[in-house]
Amino acid sequence: MNPIAIELKGVSKRFGEVVANKNVNLTVYKNEILSLLGENGSGKTTLMNMISGIYFPDEGSIEINGKPVVIGSPRDAHNYKIGMIHQHFKLVDVFSAADNIILGEKMPVYSVRGEAKECLKALPTDSVVKEVEKDGKTTKTLDFNTLWGYLKVYLKIAALPFIKFGKKVAFDFLKKNRVKELQAVADKYGFEIDLKKKIYELSVSEKQTVEIIKVLYRGAEILILDEPTAVLTPQETLKLFAVLRRMREDGKAIIIITHKLNEVMAISDKVAILRKGEHIATVNTAETNEKELTEMMVGKKVSLNIDRDDPVNPVDRLKVKGLTVINHDKIKLLDDVNFVARSGEILGIAGIAGSGQRELLESIAGLVKFDGGDIVYYDPQKNNEEVDLKSKTPVQIRDLGVRLSFVPEDRLGMGLVGNMDIVDNMMLRSYKRGHSLFVDRKAPSKLADEIVHDLEVVTPNTRTAVRKLSGGNVQKVLVGREIASAPTVLMAAYPVRGLDINSSYTIYNLLNEQKKKGVAVIFVGEDLDVLIELCDRILVLCAGKITGIVDARNITKEEVGLLMTKTEEVKEVE
Amino acid sequence: MADTTKKNPLVRISKRSDIKGWKAMGIRAIAFVIALLIVGVVSTATVGGDIIKIYTTLFIGNLMTQRTVWALLESIAFLLLVSLAVTPAFKMRFWNIGAEGQTLMGVLGAAMIVNYLGGKIPEPALLLLMFATSIIFAAVWAVVPALFKAYFNTNETLFTLMMNYVAIQLVKFFIQAWSGKGNTGSKDFNYGYLPKIGGNEYLLGILIVVVITVLVTIYLKRSKHGYELSVVGESENTARYIGINVKAVIIRTMILSGVLCGVLGFILFGKSANLYETAAGGRGFTAILVSWLAKFNPIYMVGTSSLVAFLQSGAKRAGDLYSAGKFFTDLTVGIFFFCIIASEFFINYTVKFRKKTQKIISEVAIEEKVEEVNE
Structure with missing residues (x-):
């Protein structure tokens, strides 16, 4: 049996009425990789934040190496050799990797x-x-x-x-001359990285590597990784796993937060499952399977199959020709993109985050001015007559009778208004109708009721601010509204990001329903397994270029992964 | 190894998710009482005097005569009007702190018409022209920062603030230009007085504000414009996404702000037919507070502006009582604002102190006891 690295005893944390963690007992051993599995909002991150000193537990105690400790700040956590690698990197772009690692390192106190x-x-x-005394006298x-x-x-x-x-x-x-020392740490665990490079020159996975080296260099014995694979391609994930295993052999205790089951099975020795803030069980990975884990995570049986019917007479609905978008820094965010979206078909878009997915969808929706190319819509109500969408605003597009719906990536920052209630959010699309000076809340209110009922949105009522809903319910409200306008083209960017399993499947089913209705669905996703299972065709973007449009029925995850990293360099325009 | 005897933090602050209405009001009431106590202490320390007398003057002083009650109602109305003017912009997250200057420009507009046309055209026509010019002047003053914000994304807070000083200097300039050498303080006119309703000089202004309050409430809550500006305020990205012309909304809303300030400028001038550089009386700045305290809700704003105006005028009377001057007024009002704003912290957050008996310690103690007993 390995020695215990850290033990949580009866830890609870509340935020107002919300119980984030309730009486959690968790033991992490050295030489071990523990996966922390749970749906969104199950309290994984809160729990880890308490270990790394960001939050302080309301109740319970934490023991490290068998001694009770108080972790009141990230500095305390650092002293106890706990290191956390956050989902969002905290690096200074214009510094070199090595500088970032030693940043904030203080010389020993000398007062x-x-x-x-x-x-x-x-x-x-x-x-x-x-x-x-000399001669009887005192001098x-x-x-x-x-x-x-x-x-x-x-x-x-x-x-x-x-x-x-x-x-x-x-x-x-x-x-300033630490680079050698740092490179030694990097080489020891098999990281492939040049620490002299500036952060902005590094890829996402390299940035993550920098974060990991930073934590290791500071002597962490307990490493916490918050969804480390979310930003990685399959190949990079494998590399990361190899590194993690090497760290495990080196005696480190590793906690990895994730909700991708296949990764849990691949990397971890043990799995701890959280549900609604409570610790359900810790099981040995070797003695369990994905189905069992899902059931523990969700609390009931779920089916993990996505249906995929063959498209019924697909016709071209939207054609993108030579689309090019150049940003302020004269970098081509989209470079000569050509594709066709067909009715009754789900077109998946794969790519590393920031490869131009957002610009592509926003160009089509009329939110981004593009610097070259054409977008043509074939109107099914006018016998597939061509409609030019070039340099049109969203309002003009709507006035042309193009029924285009868009579920943006940033739900509360773009698709919805967090502080407004569900009814007012329904109105976003429809408030302009009619010539009255005043808004009509009757129709939106009815629509809100329907969506809450049909999509089983959990909310006290339709007058609740959207920001108070959970992630899954927020997305149901958004997708519900976008579908309600009976679109002919439906674009969805990362519609299941951050959603729990049940909500994710609700969204997949909604997309499939739209496909059956003959809608041309464009689905930007990050989970390649889902893309391959759900879509009919997959378009792969890499640094703003299309590196392939493939048949999802005959392709493997690895092949898509390779296409995602086909070209690395960023091209500048004069 | 780090220090293991480290104690739990002494004070922890955590966000409240929800607070019951009565509890929030209770906290505000406590803040008010604390403010009263501080005011008592401060006033005895500074002007000496009888605390009870100061308290009674502070509260009842406003209500002694019919005239003081009307004057109080009027100052509430004026403060409310400026607050209503800045609110649409605030809801849009456009921090217009230039209502002072915008109001002053309204006053100047009216004065300009009276200076050149006073006595030359019939009184109703004069008033109408004054009204129009006030509104135009104030609206121009408001729309300039809006244009810069919309097209060049300049910082509206600094811009509107600076416009205040330009307005003050302009007024000074015109006073001098119109009244000749020597006189720089103010300029009196003989025309352009507002008509009195039934001999009451306060009533017309108050009625105008009542009507505007209703209109602004409807505008913000029921109109498409009001909906658009709250979308722009909450998230410009969302506004872009649904095709709202953000620039147009910014400009339109600031024109509205300016128009309302212009109305106040017109009323202010019409009361005394007098142009002076402090005609706006600091209301443009106080309004920011009134609007915030009311959480940009015009109905709540009736309450907050009443409170603020009541305190201001009470404190002024209490100050006059001991001939303590303006500093006493400002001090008193400041103490109240400070306490009321501080109370918002306790409404949004809860402060927990370390429990005396920690679980870890008590467990250790029990183990020791058990050992003792065993021995």
Whole structure:
């Protein structure tokens, strides 16, 4: 049995009325990788934040190496050798990787005042003036030894600031020459990275590597990774797993937060399952399977199959020709993109985050001005007559009779208004109708009722602010509204991001329903397994270019992964 | 190894998710009482005097005569009007702190008409022209920062603030230009007085504000414009996404702000037919607070502006009582604002203190006891 690294005993945390964690007991051993599995809102991140000193538990205790500890701040966590790699990297773009790693590293405390106090203790106790008896008379003479003793002490005190300065210079000099030392850490665990490169030159997975090295270099024995694979391609994930295994052999305790079951099975020794803030069980990975884990996670049986029917007479609905988008820095965000979306078909878009997916959808929706190319819509109500969507605003597109719906990536920041209630959010699409100066809340209110009922949105009522709903319910409201306008083209960007399993399947079913109704569905996804299972065709974007449009029925995850990283360089335009 | 004897943090602050209405009101009431106590202490320390007398003047002083009650109602109405003017912009997250200057421009507009046309055209026509010019002047003053914000994304807070000073200097300039050498304080006119309703000089202004309050409430809550500006305020991205012309909304809303300030400028001038650089009386700044305290809700704003105006005028009377001057008024009002705003913190957050007996310690203690007993 491995020694215990960290143990949580009866830890609870509440945020107002919300119970984020309730009486959680969790033990993590050294030389072990523990997966923390749970749906969104099950309290995984809160629990880890308590270990890393960001939150403080309301109840319960934490023991490290068998001793109860109080972790009141990230600095405490650092002292206890706990390191967390967050989902969002905290790196300075214009610094080199090595600089980022040693950033904030402080030289050992050297207090001049404290040192001076120490020195003063060495002051001679004798008086400088010595009384010497000579010939019966007492004469006073200076005792040079004692005087020298005094002088030595004062000289030393006077020199203290200079010593401090010297130490600082030495420290700064050494700090700047740490690259070699850091590279040794990197090589030890098999990271492939050049630490002299600036952060902005690094890919997402390399940035993650920097974060990991940073934590390792600071001597962490307990590593927490918050959804590390969310930003990685399949190949990069495998590399990360290899590194994690090497760290495990090195005696580290590793906690990895994830909700991808296949990864849990692949990497971890044990799985701890959280549900609604409570610790359900910790099981050995070898003795369980994905189905069982899902049931523990959700609390009931779920089927994990996505239906996929063959498209029924697909016709071209939307054609994108030579689409090019250039940003302020003259970088091509989209470079000569050509594709066709057909009715009754789900077109998946795969790619590393930030490969131009957002720009592509926003160009089609009329939110981004593009610098070249054409977008043509074939209107099914006018016998597939061509409608030019080039440089049209969203309002103009709507006025042309193009029934285009768009579920943006940023739900509360773009698709919905968080502080408004469900009814007012329904109105976003329809409030302009009619010539009245005043808004009509009757129809939106009815629509809100329907959506809440049909999609089983959990909410006190339709007058609740959307931001108070859980992620899944927010998405149901958004998708519900977009579908309600009977679209002919439905674009959805990462519609299941952050959603629990049940809500995700509700969304997949909704997309499939639209497909059956003959809607051209464009689905931007990040989970390649889902893309391959759900879509009819997959378009792969890499740095703004299409690297392939493939048949989802005959392709493997690895092949898509390779297409996602086909070209790496960013091209500049004159 | 780090220090293991480290204690739990002494004070922890956590966000409240929901607070019951009565509890929130209770906290505000406590803040009010604390403010009263501080005011008592401060006033005895500064002006000496009888605390009870100060308290009674503070509260009842406003209500002594019919005239003081009307004057109080009027100052509430004026403060409410400026607050209503800044609110649409605030709801749009456009921090217009230039209502002072916009109102002053309204006053100047009216004065300009009276200066050049006073006595030359019939009184109703003069008033109508004054009204129109006030509105135009104030609206121009408001729309300039809006244009810059919409097209160049300048910082509206600084811009509107600076426009205040330009307005003040303009007024000074015109006072001097119109009244000749020597006089820089104010300029009196003989025309352009607002008509009195039934001999009451306060009633017309108050009635106008009542009507505007109703209109602004409807505008914000029921109209398409009101809906659009709250979408823009909450999220510009969402506004873009559904095809709202964000620039147009910013400009339109600031024009509305300016128009309302212009109305107040017109009324202010019409009361005394007098142009002076402090005609707006700091209301443009106080209105920011009134609007915020009311959470941009025009109906709540009736309450907050009443409270603020009541305190201001009470404190002024209490100050006059001891001839303590303006500083006493400002001090008193400041103490109240400070306490009321601070109370919002306790409404949104709860402060927990460390429990004296910690679980860890008590467990250790029990184990020791058990050992003792065993021995």
